[in-house]
Amino acid sequence: MVDKPFAEYAQRNAAPILEVLRHELRGHADVLEIGSGTGQHAIRFAAKLTHVQWQTSDLDENHEGIRSWIAEAGLPNVHGPLALDVTSAGVSDNSYDAIYSSNTAHIMGPNAVVAMFGLVGRALRRDGRFLLYGPFRRAGQFNTQSNAEFDANLRSRDPSMGIRDLDELDKLGAENGLRRINLYAVPSNNLVAVWQKTQGSAQ
Numbered sequence: 001m002v003d004k005p006f007a008e009y010a011q012r013n014a015a016p017i018l019e020v021l022r023h024e025l026r027g028h029a030d031v032l033e034i035g036s037g038t039g040q041h042a043i044r045f046a047a048k049l050t051h052v053q054w055q056t057s058d059l060d061e062n063h064e065g066i067r068s069w070i071a072e073a074g075l076p077n078v079h080g081p082l083a084l085d086v087t088s089a090g091v092s093d094n095s096y097d098a099i100y101s102s103n104t105a106h107i108m109g110p111n112a113v114v115a116m117f118g119l120v121g122r123a124l125r126r127d128g129r130f131l132l133y134g135p136f137r138r139a140g141q142f143n144t145q146s147n148a149e150f151d152a153n154l155r156s157r158d159p160s161m162g163i164r165d166l167d168e169l170d171k172l173g174a175e176n177g178l179r180r181i182n183l184y185a186v187p188s189n190n191l192v193a194v195w196q197k198t199q200g201s202a203q
């Protein structure tokens with residue numbers, strides 16, 4: 001067993017995100033998390049949302065850490081990580097009531113973001129919800145100077161990374177049968193955007 005990985009920001013943002021999940025996931029039982037990272041969110045949320053089956057996933061390199069959090073928590077409703085790279089993985093169509101992802105869209109390259117919305121459109125059941133947490137631009141504008149600086153920092157590390165524009169994500173959503181139904185402002189100038197699948201399967 002490895003020492004559990006720990007991200008300070010994932011500890012800080014968990015409480016406000018949980019309040020959104022409590023509201024949005026009423027009656028939504030099967031949840032897939034894309035990019036579970038350390039695994040902290042999965043444990044924190046599954047412990048409180050006991051009506052939910054929480055399926056973790058990430059690239060292989062993060063699996064050991066996610067498993068260590070899951071093993072320690074011993075929760076019956078959180079499940080060991082699927083190997084899921086959104087650019088290549090297949091997830092069964094219409095298999096989840098909700099998909100949650102935190103701080104992934106600005107880390108993935110644009111092609112992966114497109115692939116993620118395609119995957120979400122296929123994998124959600126009708127009326128299922130996609131909840132995406134992170135920093136966003138709107139109409140090309142950053143909501144704060146600190147997010148503009150964060151974006152510049154990301155792009156200097158890797159030009160394919162960067163804060164995504166919510167209008168562009170809405171277009172990607174529409175192409176995949178997803179309509180944005182809610183937007184929550186949460187601390188640290190971040191948002192939780194919620195899309196709902198409006199069709200039985202992505203067209």
Ligand SMILES: C[S@@+](CC[C@H](N)C(=O)[O-])C[C@H]1O[C@@H](n2cnc3c(N)ncnc32)[C@H](O)[C@@H]1O
Nearest residue numbers: 010035036037059084085086102103104107112
């Ligand atoms: C900044 S971390 C966020 C982790 C966690 N969700 C959190 O909020 O603490 C970004 C995550 O996206 C995952 N990721 C990056 N590219 C991905 C891809 N193509 N498919 C699936 N996950 C990916 C990384 O492995 C990493 O776990």
